[in-house]
Amino acid sequence: MKIPQAPLALIGGSSTLSIQIPEDLGLDYVNVLERDMIFTTPFGDSPAFKLVEIKGEQGTRQLLTCRMHGWRRGIPRRTASQQVFWVLAQAGVKKILAEGGVGAVNHLLDPRDIVIPHDYIDVSMRKDVNLDDRYLLVMRQALCPSLSRFLSKKAKELWTAGRVFNRGIYVNTDGRHFESPAEVNLYRIGAGDVIGQSLCPEVYLAREIGACYAGLYMVVNYAEGIVTPWTHQELADIYYNQSLEVGRLLFASLRDLPWEDQCECRDLRKDTLLKEVYEEGFDG
Template sequence: MTVRIAIIGGTGVYDPNILSNVRQKRLETPFGPAWVKIGTYQGREVAFMARHGEDHSVPPHLVNYRANIWGLRQLGVKNVFATAAVGSLNPEMKPKQFVFVDQFLDFTRSRVQTFVEKGVVHLDMTDPYCPELRMTLARAAQELELEYHAKGIYVCTEGPRFETPAEIRMFRQLGGDLVGMTSVPEVVLAREAGICYATIAMVTNFAAGISPTRLSHQEVVDVMAENAGNLRRLVMRAIELLDPDRTCLCHESPLDPSAVK
């Protein structure tokens, strides 16, 4: 059975507990190995990848994004739901609410953002996050009566440190709604690989200078744990609503395999 759907679990999402008959697979890619668990849900094969490792041992700036996305491409994946814990810059986007991101601002510094190592590829990023997957998530959230925002601008920082209040003020002035550390280059590589990609951002706290308290990683993990049930229900319903064999403009990859090392 072909694997067309994948879940990338971020902070607080390490276990593919919505799947049955789970098996682990090591994927060999030109960029190093990637590990994935494959199981079934509603008769469909679904892949699950823990972005930071099952023990959350890989920090955001050291995630092998290229191996992860290339590995999913090798499996035949065409649709990715990626979870992300985020801080909010927008008073309307409150802790425990979901945001289906539609744009990003990139403030990463050291990450390779392309598979291409030979020649030149100019990638269109007008709609970096698949509009159809975002609509599917919005429909699922509405059916489940979950609090959500259908769009939002994700500011991606290098990490692993949290941002300063001064940086947060700048990001707000630039139009940012959320801040996190993982969406770039993951979303860029997915588009390059011809994979529909959507981020399920869950607000865990207000960002530095907005939050009345100092930030901590434990706070993020605790809020993710509290809302894990809603996140699970959202992903399950979105998978049920999705036609895994659908076609999409996102699948029109500009990537020439000969340009990859």
């Protein structure tokens, strides 16, 4: 199947997993053009994508979207991310929004708060996840400041279930288990604000393909040892009750997003200085 061209992408996560995006949102400015698109990539068949059309004052835009970061049974998460971002690169995607649920490490955060992180700490084992070896990726502004500012502005206008924080450090762990109290305390001491499992490797794969990337993350529980123990029912209630509001916020942001670049994301992807190593092979 030929990959369609689309300037925008939405990577769905756990905050919208309980609904069909965008069909369940009831938005008259959104139209699904094609469903269940699976593409052949160098990393195996991709997850299913939808091609969506959005109409707004900025004009008519097309975007690609997939569910739950492309994760699915039998496919390693790192491979799923490579599949997703290879497709986005071929589609010419230049701006990416992602979402997910996170645990609060910072004591100031409560469930249903929104955090739009400005930086991350990657403690996962999914290292060296790339599409090829051509680039040196500078992570000085890890998440696009321009895209993040706009997302924060829309969230403060539309989000009613909790507060909105326009800064935060996202600690990325492997999962699928949650973290121990000792691990959470370590991340708290290390300046982490929230814990999740999806921002990496997405944030540096986005840089590799030359795309701006920002994320919107809903606090769904206190991390272990923070404030009070969470319950499974509370977690389920948040996921099921807030998913429509998260989805509508994301699509309103995609509809109204200014197209002009006000960042240096693309300039932070440099040619590798190790060309001879990767072209001729390296023995040690």
